[in-house]
Amino acid sequence: MDSEHREKDGERAGVLRRLMAAGRANSAVTVMFHSAVAAKQGLNATEEKTLDYLERRGPLTAKDLAELTGLAPASVTGLVDRLEAKGFVRRVKHPTDKRRVLVELDQEKIAEFAVFFEDWARDVAAACEEFSTPELETVIRFLTVMTERQQRASARLSES
Amino acid sequence: MDSEHREKDGERAGVLRRLMAAGRANSAVTVMFHSAVAAKQGLNATEEKTLDYLERRGPLTAKDLAELTGLAPASVTGLVDRLEAKGFVRRVKHPTDKRRVLVELDQEKIAEFAVFFEDWARDVAAACEEFSTPELETVIRFLTVMTERQQRASARLSES
DNA sequence: GTCCTTAGTTCGACCGAACGAAGTATTTGC
DNA sequence: GCAAATACTTCGTTCGGTCGAACTAAGGAC
Numbered sequence: 001m002d003s004e005h006r007e008k009d010g011e012r013a014g015v016l017r018r019l020m021a022a023g024r025a026n027s028a029v030t031v032m033f034h035s036a037v038a039a040k041q042g043l044n045a046t047e048e049k050t051l052d053y054l055e056r057r058g059p060l061t062a063k064d065l066a067e068l069t070g071l072a073p074a075s076v077t078g079l080v081d082r083l084e085a086k087g088f089v090r091r092v093k094h095p096t097d098k099r100r101v102l103v104e105l106d107q108e109k110i111a112e113f114a115v116f117f118e119d120w121a122r123d124v125a126a127a128c129e130e131f132s133t134p135e136l137e138t139v140i141r142f143l144t145v146m147t148e149r150q151q152r153a154s155a156r157l158s159e160s
Numbered sequence: 161m162d163s164e165h166r167e168k169d170g171e172r173a174g175v176l177r178r179l180m181a182a183g184r185a186n187s188a189v190t191v192m193f194h195s196a197v198a199a200k201q202g203l204n205a206t207e208e209k210t211l212d213y214l215e216r217r218g219p220l221t222a223k224d225l226a227e228l229t230g231l232a233p234a235s236v237t238g239l240v241d242r243l244e245a246k247g248f249v250r251r252v253k254h255p256t257d258k259r260r261v262l263v264e265l266d267q268e269k270i271a272e273f274a275v276f277f278e279d280w281a282r283d284v285a286a287a288c289e290e291f292s293t294p295e296l297e298t299v300i301r302f303l304t305v306m307t308e309r310q311q312r313a314s315a316r317l318s319e320s
Numbered sequence: 321g322t323c324c325t326t327a328g329t330t331c332g333a334c335c336g337a338a339c340g341a342a343g344t345a346t347t348t349g350c
Numbered sequence: 351g352c353a354a355a356t357a358c359t360t361c362g363t364t365c366g367g368t369c370g371a372a373c374t375a376a377g378g379a380c
Contacts, residue, residue, distance in 0.1 A: 204366085204367085206367080231367095231368075231369090232368070232369055232370075234368080234369065234370075234371095235367075235368050235369070238366095238367070238368080239367085239368095242366095242367090257376080257377070258375080258376055258377085259375065259376045259377065260376095
């Protein structure tokens with residue numbers, strides 16, 4: 001290995017180290033931000049998770065929520081009661097099966113809190129002015145790759 | 161505004177939109193990963209937060225922890241009891257003031273769980289091979305800027 | 321040296337969130 | 351059309367985590 005290679009490798013290693021540090025710091029702050037939002041909404045972790053499922057998958061039955069959250073049916077009843085009392089969701093009739101209860105988001109309530117995200121979105125956009133479009137494309141590619149990897153790492157961690 | 165500008169603006173807007181989406185997805189997964197790690201360690205949110213403070217600031221007194229976590233003194237006693245029972249921290253004598261109790265991390269226990277992070281670090285390093293060194297520099301710069309902004313956004317959210 | 325303050329613990333109580341078991345309503349299978 | 355299965359709720363209980371009040375031990379002031 002010639003000296004040029006050694007130098008390149010050293011630089012690369014340093015960059016990786018700094019990237020790790022930056023990623024770690026960013027994760028810590030992301031978690032804080034998330035829990036600050038939850039606190040603002042007056043929601044606990046379970047309730048937050050439930051709203052997240054509903055946002056991604058649309059209306060779900062109590063049974064679906066039980067499976068997704070890992071809670072007992074009785075606990076889901078309580079969970080939905082709380083979310084309904086706070087105005088985040090509604091119980092609606094299932095179109096074909098009268099035994100089932102569909103839980104759907106109250107879009108108005110969600111919009112109430114969207115204000116904070118718009119604030120944050122403006123912040124992000126402002127920060128992006130320091131970056132060229134190709135640079136942002138690189139960032140998007142990076143985030144996408146990492147999201148997918150971390151997703152798998154989470155799953156591995158949870159199951160084993 | 162000529163057609164070239166219009167096109168550039170449109171492209172930029174699209175990139176920003178995709179960046180937001182990528183960032184949002186990444187945040188969601190980060191939070192999941194974090195809670196998966198906590199579950200693996202058998203820690204709740206408060207305990208996790210406490211360990212984080214100890215990692216960043218070194219040994220702290222019970223009073224310090226009470227202020228940082230916002231808990232009552234009695235609750236801190238319980239919190240430290242639990243962390244001590246699980247082997248994550250130790251109570252040690254304060255060098256000058258015998259009333260005080262210093263809480264310090266058990267580095268061996270921390271190292272036990274570092275394995276999972278090494279796994280993840282390898283994963284990250286592997287994913288980074290798809291990126292040139294200058295690209296990674298861009299990512300670092302982006303993460304750093306965003307971390308700082310999100311930090312401030314969290315603080316604003318928490319206080320108001 | 322005595323009194324007041326400070327640091328932390330113990331104790332009893334409380335609350336939110338989870339659970340299992342039993343109950344109701346509805347659908348499915350034969 | 352009746353029995354078994356399914357979806358959800360109700361009820362009583364339990365448990366973890368927090369709290370305030372009272373207590374102990376150790377500094378600090380004068």
